Amino acid sequence: PPRYNFRETEAKWQKAWEAAATFKATADQSRPKYYVLEMFPYPSGRIHMGHVRNYTQGDVVARYRRAKGFNVLHPMGWDAFGLPAENAAMEKKVHPKTWTYQNIEAMKAQLKVMGLSLDWSREVATCDPAYYRHQQKMFLDFWKAGLAYRKEAWVNWDPVDNTVLANEQVIDGKGWRTGATVERRKLAQWNLKITHFADELLKRLDTMDRWPEKVRLMQANWIGKSEGARVFFELTGAGVEPGETLEIFTTRPDTLFGASFMAVSPDHPLATRLARHDPALADFIADCRRTGTSAAEIETAEKKGYRTAVSVKHVVKPGETLPVYVANFVLMDYGTGAIFGCPAGDQRDLDFARKYGLPVIPVVLPPGESPADFVIRDVAYVDDGTLYNSGFLNGLPVADAKRSIIRHLEENGVGKGTVQYKLRDWLVSRQRYWGCPIPAIHCESCGVVPVPAQDLPVTLPDDVEFDTPGNPLDRHPTWKHVACPSCGKPARRETDTFDTFIDSSWYFDRFTSARCTTAPFDRAEHEYWMPVDQYIGGVEHAILHLLYSRFWTRAMRTVDLADRDEPFAGLFTQGMVCHETYRAADGSWLFPDEVKHGEDGAVVRASDATPVSVGRSEKMSKSKKNVVDPDQIIRDYGADTARWFMLSDSPPERDLEWTEAGVAGAWRFQQRLYRMLGGAIAGLPPAGAARPPAFSDAATALRRAAHRAIIGVGEDVERFHFNKGVARLYELANAIEAFKPTTDADRWALRETLDIFVRLIGPMTPHLGEELWQMLGGQGLLADASWPTPETALLADDEVTVAIQVNGKLRATIRLAKDTAKDAAEAAALALPETQRAMAGKPAKKVVVVPNRIVNIVV
Ligand code: ANZ
Ligand code: ZN
Secondary structure, three states: OOOOOHHHHHHHHHHHHHHHOOOOOOOOOOEEEEEEEEOOOOOOOOOOHHHHHHHHHHHHHHHHHHHHEEEEEEOEEEOOOOOOHHHHHHHHHHHHHHHHHHHHHHHHHHHHOOOOOOOHOOOOEEOHHHHHHHHHHHHHHHHHHHEEEEEEEEEEEEEOOOOOOHHHHHOOOEEEOOOOOOOEEEEEEEEEEEEHHHHHHHHHHHOOOOOOOHHHHHHHHOOEEEEEEEEEEEEOOOOOOOOEEEEEEEOOOHHHHOEEEEEEEEHHHHHHHHHHHHHHHHHHHHHHHOOOOOOHHHHHHHOOOEEEEEEEEOOOOOOOOEEEEEEEEEEEEEOOEEEEEEEOOOOHHHHHHHOOOOOOOOEEEEEOOOOOOOOOOOOOOOOOOEEOOOOOOOOOOOHHHHHHHHHHHHOOOOEEEEEEEOOEEEOEOHHHHHOOOOOOOEEEOOOOEEEOOOOOOOOOOOOOOOOOOOOOHHOOOOOOOOOOOOOOEEEEEEEEOOOOOHHHHOOOHHHOOOOOOOOOHHHHHHHHHHEEEEEEEEEEHOOOOHHHHHHHHHHHHOOOOOOOOOOOEEEOOOOOOEEEEEEOOOOOOOOHHOOOOOOOOEEOOOOOOOEEEEEEEEEOOHHHOOOOHEEEEEEEHHHHHHHHHHHHOOOOOOEEEHHHHHHHHHHHHHHHHHHHHHHHOOOOOOOOOOOOOOHHHHHHHHHHHHHHHHHHHHHHHHHHOOHHHHHHHHHHHHOOOOOOOOOOHHHHHHHHHHHHHHHHHOOOHHHHHHHHHHOOOEEEEEEHHOOOOOOOHHHHOOOOEEEEEEEEEEEEEEEEOOOOHHHHHHHHHOHHHHHHHHHHHOOOOOOEOOOOOOOEOOO
16 A cells, blocks of 8 residues: 655645645634734744644644634744843854844744644744834833833842843852852842732733633732731831831731731841941841842741841830841832731741740630630641730631721721732843843933934844853943933943843734834734634743733733733643653663663663663653654654644643654554545545435444534534544544445445545644545645534434335435424425425425424425
8 A cells, every 4th residue: 555655745735835825814804813822932943842742732723723714813933032042152152143043944944844834924033123123112102101110129140140130040049050149239120010900910810711720820829919908116216216117018917916026128228227327237137138039039048037226116005015127038029028027827927936035925716725725836826716815806706807907007097908919010121132122221411211212123233242241232332322312412321131021922912913014013903813812832931921911911001002901812731741761871861762662661772782770751851861853753754743643642731741652653543544545535426426315324323423523523622632632533533444335325425524534634634634635636725624514413412213205105214313303304304305306396285293203294
């Protein structure tokens, strides 16, 4: 039998799609649109299996929706700014731009051989000034609208690379690249006011039912809404002004009677001021600054405090005072940067109190406990209960006590109920070269001035050196020197560039009209295509990218660039691609193709047959060499095999275990389909031949399997149950193979089933699909063919054979769903060609339907 030559065939159909511009999308108001998007790649140099899995899933959805009659937009681009390009410049002495564009070319070629139904005419690279000029303009709009601002803040500073690091880039207090101990520096940095939308970003999550629950939960936690109170305590002691207060934030104002100390952040203005006359405090603060600023780091560090010379007056216990500490676990950028400590109700406060010998006053009595017996030892009590030792709150449950104390604080002018969010504004300045320049100019007389819109884009200079650490833009001899746009005096360009997460916050908007020169996008196109109907990507972006994009969408709405609230209507997060790891006897990692698997299950090194230890399957990573190169798989087996295996193995949200045996199985299936169709097609009636009036039971069974698969596979694709869809197609292939036609009706049924089968595999293995479609004599490209429409009667679980009589004489039988309604049975009977023939053009005088048995037509 002829072998399926995937190499020639795949290239052939890719060319055919390209020649016909099959996947070029055009807005068309008369058709429903469907926007499918996979998270665009960083052009690191090569496509990896994670990409292959991600894009295969998106492609199945895109092709399926096309077949269902949607006007599909399925674009691709490059998240092209970022640090690796600068590292390459330092290590390999190649310009970041050259490196990036070379990688884009290489990866684009790799994506092309995957046979993805992409509209390449909309390709964007975020490092292209034609893209980022709009980003700069939007930033200026946001700035004007108060959504962007510059502010001094404490940041992580890498003293070797001379740059700010994001919290995620500080590991155990050290810079992730240099290993240098990170310092905390106060720097003026640009921020985007994401907190302005905190409540809206949180509330909308409830309605986003096409997002995974876990992602919505992660975002909700990140936004972190806390209801509580602010309380103003009057300060006393040396160095405080009369009437000066310390404002704190608490979520447990009900525990106020259990307070035994106050604590402020080392960065709190009160701490700074007191340190001026207290060298030991100054030392303590400097010591605190040596650890990172992230909440996680502060959480894990040992709790330390410094007793200052000042105290506060208790707000609900007249005559009592509480000592004020500077404590390393209080963050400056949450709440007010100051707390009251209630050791009985909070574990950190309890640890702190034990360490510094402070009183522990229990105020919440757990249900069923008696005040005489209940004691707090090493564990704080944080749950609900009844208030005691708490004056007018005594006897109240926690929720009521909160309301009561807040009313009391408000009436006495010493506090108020508030809502607090964990979410911080988005710090977007980076001291990097390979990023989008921030369009601002610093003038000695005018301050920070926006770059006038007509001067955009502010582009990067090409002549930069990476021989010394730090920001090449800052060192450039001329780039930063400009005239102030407002007074004309010599001024200095902002030399920071944007966090690359900005670039990815609106690329999907850009795809709606990627060549628009006058605006970020054409508004009508945007209105038609947005939101993205189905977004697919890794769960690692659950917070950052997905939250930033939701913010950017709202910011654009604020400055009247678009009307949308949410960018992504549907989200799917796919699992990782994993592989076992291999280690040689000397402990070095081995690539999967450097080992040999024996019959007995033993694994040895291919080169010298020495034993190899096999580690568990984990995410493919270069460091452990458990990677399989997509190029090689596509070269050896073809893109369809890679796609089929990716879809078949596990539910798409779970991790996928890449195995050689699995790939080989997928490959054999492709070959089998090709042989099967090639063998079956001869002698079958042509496409569109008249449907026979009746079918044998075997033919009916085959037809039922096929028609049910139409619904089943369609639902599987819509629900992201690709592996189930694949299993269904295996079953249908088995049914086809087992079917031996003997009559013309059988042959018609087989042909119909083959036709359905090919349309159903089209989205998954598009090249083989086209080839088989052509063998079947299908019209045009399979990529343009519609998803088949099932015959309802074949879908019903229980079917019956109904006799059709004309004037009492049996003319045909028909398979109908059990308990089909009388009028439906009558209509089906009248539609049969045999019935029509027997009626000879005369109208029916009367139709008698005996449900599930007979339809008798009297003419
Ligand atoms: C007194 C108290 C008593 C508290 C008690 C808790 C339990 P969430 O839920 O995360 O919002 N806190 C407030 N500001 C802080 C800051 N800048 N740095 C560190 N901790 C801070 O937590 C709010 C609680 O965390 C607040 O409620 C405060 O401690 C602390 F039995 O106030 B609580
Ligand atoms: Zn000026």
